[in-house]
Amino acid sequence: MTIHASLPRRAVAELIGTAGLLVVVIGSGIQASDLSRDTGVALVANSLASAIGLGLIITLFGPLSGAHLNPVVTLTSWWARRRGGEGIGGREALVYSAAQTAGAISGAVLAEVMFGRTPGTFSTQIRGGGHLLVGEVVATAGLVLLIQGLERIGRPRLIPAAVAAYIASAIWFTSSGSFANPAGTVGRAFSDSFAGIAPQSLPGFIAAQAVGGVLGLALAALLYGGTGRQPKDAPATVGPAVPVRAPGTAAPANPGYETVG
Numbered sequence: 001m002t003i004h005a006s007l008p009r010r011a012v013a014e015l016i017g018t019a020g021l022l023v024v025v026i027g028s029g030i031q032a033s034d035l036s037r038d039t040g041v042a043l044v045a046n047s048l049a050s051a052i053g054l055g056l057i058i059t060l061f062g063p064l065s066g067a068h069l070n071p072v073v074t075l076t077s078w079w080a081r082r083r084g085g086e087g088i089g090g091r092e093a094l095v096y097s098a099a100q101t102a103g104a105i106s107g108a109v110l111a112e113v114m115f116g117r118t119p120g121t122f123s124t125q126i127r128g129g130g131h132l133l134v135g136e137v138v139a140t141a142g143l144v145l146l147i148q149g150l151e152r153i154g155r156p157r158l159i160p161a162a163v164a165a166y167i168a169s170a171i172w173f174t175s176s177g178s179f180a181n182p183a184g185t186v187g188r189a190f191s192d193s194f195a196g197i198a199p200q201s202l203p204g205f206i207a208a209q210a211v212g213g214v215l216g217l218a219l220a221a222l223l224y225g226g227t228g229r230q231p232k233d234a235p236a237t238v239g240p241a242v243p244v245r246a247p248g249t250a251a252p253a254n255p256g257y258e259t260v261g
Contacts, residue, residue, distance in 0.1 A: 010065035011095045015103035017061040018069045022107025022187045023114070024053030029195035030115045042194060047171040055164030062160060070181040071097040072213040076144050079217060086151075097183070104187025112191055123189050123196030127176065127205065135176030136208035137215065142170060143180050144216025145223075152224040182206045 005013070028049035032042035054069075061067040066088075068074045074088065074096045081087030088096065109119045146166050150158050170178035179185045179197070185205050188197045197205065 005064055007092060007095060010092075011099040013061045013065035014068060014096050015099040015106070017057050017065070017067055018100045018103030018183055018187075019107035019110065020057050021050075021054060021069055022104050022184060023111045024057075025050045025184070026108055026111035026188065026191045026193055026195045027114060028053075030111065030117070030191075030193045033194040034115075043171070046195065047168050050171065051164040051168035054167055055160050058160040058163060065096070067160075068096055069100060069183075070143075071100055071183050072140055072144065072181065072209055073147060074100070076148060076213060076217055080148070080151075100183035101186055104181075104183040105190055106187075108187040108190040112193075117193075120190060121192045123192045123198050125192070125196045125201075126198045127201045132176040133204050133208040135174035136179060136205055137212040139170045139174045139176060139178035139180040140209045140212025141216040141219065142166065142212075144213050145219045148217065148220035149224055152220060176205070176208075179205060180209060180212070182209050185209070 025046070029042070029046045032045035032049075036042050036045075057069065058067040061069075066077065068077065074093050077087040078090060078093040079087070081089065112119045112121070143163070143166060146162055147159060150156055150162060167178060167180070170180065179188070185197060185202060188195055189199045189202055190196075
């Protein structure tokens with residue numbers, strides 16, 4: 001179901017959703033490293049908690065704002081609209097991205113407070129090296145390709161579970177640990193923990209994520225073509241529902257959900 005919400009309500013949903021994601025990622029990382037000195041065990045716990053939390057957050061906030069929780073996802077949605085598909089406008093993209101970044105920082109600080117740590121302490125965990133940046137390009141490209149691919153084949157309802165599963169696996173198969181989220185990356189700089197990243201490592205990671213986003217879009221266009229707009233004769237049960245809006249109401253954040261009547 002899609003709830004036709006105003007832009008401020010959708011922005012708040014993005015802020016809260018992204019904050020919740022960072023609480024899960026950082027909080028589970030702190031808990032895991034406190035309970036086990038084995039890095040592998042800690043990573044298992046952190047990846048599972050992050051995937052489950054992400055899937056639940058997308059399920060909860062998807063009908064309201066689309067649950068982008070990530071400026072790269074937001075910008076690919078904006079680009080899809082520019083190309084004639086479904087997505088959000090430029091002003092909405094800017095508001096979403098700002099809300100996501102503010103939410104990520106807030107979530108990181110909240111996680112630190114929750115575990116009795118000093119809030120606002122910057123991470124000292126330097127993540128440098130070209131191989132890590134390649135990992136971020138791969139992680140972000142895969143994420144964008146997954147989301148765009150499911151939307152273009154008319155199966156957006158699979159996105160919550162698919163994205164959660166992808167992140168759980170990408171944390172393991174990429175050298176960078178699959179941050180794949182500029183807002184989340186900035187937020188992690190505010191936590192000197194297992195999941196943190198030093199501020200000096202931010203430019204490289206964010207640039208790699210931007211490259212990955214462009215690569216993911218290019219791959220989606222190459223493999224699936226089009227922009228996600230369904231043909232007129234497509235079965236109603238396959239394509240995303242595009243509800244008719246009354247004048248003055250906000251556009252649905254994700255046409256893959258049915259309208260609340």
